[in-house]
Amino acid sequence: MRTITRHPIARKLAEAALTLLGVAVLVFVMLRATRGDQISATLGIEAAALTPAQRAALEAYYGLDQPLVVQFFSWLGNVVTGNLGYSSRSRQSVLEMTADSLPITFELAVLSIIIGLLIGVPLGMLSASRANSLRDAFGQTVGLAGLSIPAFLLGSTMLALSASMLGYNPNARGFASFAEDPWLNLQQMLMPALVLGFGLAAPIMRTARSALLEVRSMDFVRTARSKGAGPVRVQLKHVLHNALVPIVTMTGLQFGYLLGGAVVVEQIFSIPGIGRQVLIGIQQKEYAVVQSTVLVIALSFVIINLLTDLLYRVIDPRVRAQ
Amino acid sequence: MSAEVTVDTTALQAPAKGRGSVLAGILRSPSGLIGLLLTGAVVTLGLLSVFNLLPFDPIAQRPEVRLQGPSGEHWFGTDQFGRDILSRTASGVANSLLISVVAVAFAAIIGTAGGLIAGFFRGWSDRSISGVTNVLFAFPPLLLALSLASAFDRTWFTIAVAIAIVYAPIFVRVARGPVLSLREADFVRSATVVGMRRFAIIWQHILPNIGAIVIVQITLSLSWAVLTEASLSFLGLGTPPPAASLGAMIFEARTLVNFAPWTMFAPGAVIILLVVGLNLLGDGLRDALDPRNRGTK
Numbered sequence: 001m002r003t004i005t006r007h008p009i010a011r012k013l014a015e016a017a018l019t020l021l022g023v024a025v026l027v028f029v030m031l032r033a034t035r036g037d038q039i040s041a042t043l044g045i046e047a048a049a050l051t052p053a054q055r056a057a058l059e060a061y062y063g064l065d066q067p068l069v070v071q072f073f074s075w076l077g078n079v080v081t082g083n084l085g086y087s088s089r090s091r092q093s094v095l096e097m098t099a100d101s102l103p104i105t106f107e108l109a110v111l112s113i114i115i116g117l118l119i120g121v122p123l124g125m126l127s128a129s130r131a132n133s134l135r136d137a138f139g140q141t142v143g144l145a146g147l148s149i150p151a152f153l154l155g156s157t158m159l160a161l162s163a164s165m166l167g168y169n170p171n172a173r174g175f176a177s178f179a180e181d182p183w184l185n186l187q188q189m190l191m192p193a194l195v196l197g198f199g200l201a202a203p204i205m206r207t208a209r210s211a212l213l214e215v216r217s218m219d220f221v222r223t224a225r226s227k228g229a230g231p232v233r234v235q236l237k238h239v240l241h242n243a244l245v246p247i248v249t250m251t252g253l254q255f256g257y258l259l260g261g262a263v264v265v266e267q268i269f270s271i272p273g274i275g276r277q278v279l280i281g282i283q284q285k286e287y288a289v290v291q292s293t294v295l296v297i298a299l300s301f302v303i304i305n306l307l308t309d310l311l312y313r314v315i316d317p318r319v320r321a322q
Numbered sequence: 323m324s325a326e327v328t329v330d331t332t333a334l335q336a337p338a339k340g341r342g343s344v345l346a347g348i349l350r351s352p353s354g355l356i357g358l359l360l361t362g363a364v365v366t367l368g369l370l371s372v373f374n375l376l377p378f379d380p381i382a383q384r385p386e387v388r389l390q391g392p393s394g395e396h397w398f399g400t401d402q403f404g405r406d407i408l409s410r411t412a413s414g415v416a417n418s419l420l421i422s423v424v425a426v427a428f429a430a431i432i433g434t435a436g437g438l439i440a441g442f443f444r445g446w447s448d449r450s451i452s453g454v455t456n457v458l459f460a461f462p463p464l465l466l467a468l469s470l471a472s473a474f475d476r477t478w479f480t481i482a483v484a485i486a487i488v489y490a491p492i493f494v495r496v497a498r499g500p501v502l503s504l505r506e507a508d509f510v511r512s513a514t515v516v517g518m519r520r521f522a523i524i525w526q527h528i529l530p531n532i533g534a535i536v537i538v539q540i541t542l543s544l545s546w547a548v549l550t551e552a553s554l555s556f557l558g559l560g561t562p563p564p565a566a567s568l569g570a571m572i573f574e575a576r577t578l579v580n581f582a583p584w585t586m587f588a589p590g591a592v593i594i595l596l597v598v599g600l601n602l603l604g605d606g607l608r609d610a611l612d613p614r615n616r617g618t619k
């Protein structure tokens with residue numbers, strides 16, 4: 001009989017919780033590394049004119065005179081209760097800002113994954129259909145291009161070319177959320193999602209190729225074929241289904257690439273997502289915004305990884321049995 | 323970067339033999355050869371800058387020749403300040419490689435050492451090292467680099483350290499896995515039995531056996547580091563101006579590309595060639611170091 005602590009899912013959850021605590025510590029340390037400037041950052045030039053007594057009063061006000069451990073737990077307490085701090089420029093709470101920006105990035109990520117799978121899986125199937133042939137070389141070359149062309153270069157070029165040659169630049173108009181104007185929103189999301197999806201296609205293609213090659217040579221595929229199953233049925237039902245686990249895992253793991261790439265792509269295409277929120281925070285020296293947003297992103301990344309893990313337990317019964 | 327690094331343990335059995343055979347192996351595979359040529363060409367371009375062999379000063383502004391197209395004098399044109407793009411690109415390559423090489427060197431040394439210790443000693447050292455690794459893996463790589471770079475005063479060195487922190491966990495994972503199985507291998511056990519000190523065992527028996535995997539990882543990480551550095555400087559968080567940086571050059575070219583497309587061509591092409599080259603070189607190295615390919619000439 002297995003106790004609850006030995007259950008793999010319980011262990012995964014405990015591990016994720018520990019990791020999150022570590023993430024909070026790291027974010028806090030990064031916050032402190034810059035936080036010495038917080039008073040100067042808020043007051044600007046006037047900070048130099050502060051008397052020692054005034055500075056001490058401000059430090060007490062911000063809680064900077066407390067021991068670091070106390071500061072950490074009071075900050076963590078705030079974060080856990082949903083107080084992520086305020087932007088001193090826009091007077092908006094980081095929680096509100098994140099509630100607006102996170103769904104936008106999430107939409108971008110989902111569209112990118114769809115595009116990545118639409119490019120990567122067929123390309124992997126094409127490559128695997130005859131390994132080391134001309135079509136394999138073609139698939140591998142496209143994959144290598146996806147790995148090597150930086151998102152910022154592809155995005156900048158795409159935007160400039162479509163704007164100058166086709167006169168098409170939906171992103172020049174103000175950003176429209178999907179709820180406001182779905183058609184305009186999808187047009188604005190298309191190019192950034194293509195850029196991220198193309199980068200995503202490369203690891204998906206490589207994983208799909210090697211998984212398909214491995215599954216194809218297995219006995220049950222030969223059995224299915226000898227029982228008279230058609231090539232399409234064998235490819236889709238037997239081969240692709242069994243190659244899905246590594247493909248899904250790889251896609252989930254690439255979420256980090258997407259969230260990082262979102263910073264670049266959202267900047268280029270003026271998409272007000274969470275990546276842009278971090279970047280604007282850095283540019284405006286709003287460290288409270290930066291650190292809370294980074295924490296939210298890391299949190300979503302950990303949750304996505306956990307979900308990927310649980311998802312392939314659903315796809316592959318063998319993992320469940322272990 | 324993936325959180326789960328798959329390790330090809332077949333390379334474990336590769337005995338570290340003469341370097342000549344590895345080089346011959348790289349040259350034998352077409353991808354290794356192309357990779358070596360591409361990487362070599364871009365590195366040579368960077369070296370021209372290091373040894374002051376550039377046709378023009380990459381920083382000096384000459385407004386009278388601003389935004390000129392490619393010509394006999396300026397092969398890749400000039401930018402909006404009249405700076406020669408070829409010279410600037412070469413200097414950008416040198417800066418980018420300096421940061422990337424230092425970053426990956428730190429990441430490889432610290433990460434591999436961490437992986438060796440975690441895998442060999444297990445216990446609390448494994449738990450703490452793997453814990454730190456998990457925490458670092460919880461951040462999207464570019465975002466972590468961005469946050470770290472923004473937390474410190476920006477110099478080429480702090481950017482290198484930021485990138486090193488991002489990529490060190492990969493080396494921990496890559497080294498730790500094989501060490502777990504190596505420590506149970508007979509030759510390691512017998513070394514323990516005859517009373518060899520544990521750090522001597524790690525140094526003499528374990529490290530040479532994971533060398534191949536680490537070398538392949540170094541090559542691939544270099545390509546990611548180049549991309550990360552370029553992305554940071556594109557976002558305005560890389561090498562501070564006026565020093566040339568490939569990402570910042572592309573950022574500036576973004577608004578010029580419609581009427582001066584050459585401003586984007588050279589820096590863009592060089593990044594792609596370097597990353598493609600390093601990727602192919604990594605593939606070639608993997609094949610060359612894989613014992614399954616030994617003796618099949």
